[in-house]
Amino acid sequence: MRVAPVGGTAVQDHVALAEIELCGELIIAASAAEDRLSMESIDQVLRVAEEREGPSGPGRPSR
Numbered sequence: 001m002r003v004a005p006v007g008g009t010a011v012q013d014h015v016a017l018a019e020i021e022l023c024g025e026l027i028i029a030a031s032a033a034e035d036r037l038s039m040e041s042i043d044q045v046l047r048v049a050e051e052r053e054g055p056s057g058p059g060r061p062s063r
Contacts, residue, residue: 022045022046022047025045025046026042026045026046029041029042029045
């Protein structure tokens with residue numbers, strides 16, 4: 001069995017960290033809800049609309 005060396009060698013996967021954060025937010029929203037979350041609620045928690053709109057705004061393709 002090999003053990004990772006200690007100190008300064010941590011690798012950060014920013015995509016994985018973002019996914020973990022979104023999963024945590026989804027779990028919190030689900031636990032606070034009285035009933036099942038609707039697809040719209042899930043999209044809101046996961047900020048899907050923000051991703052679709054992109055930096056150029058709603059209805060405009062991001063380039």
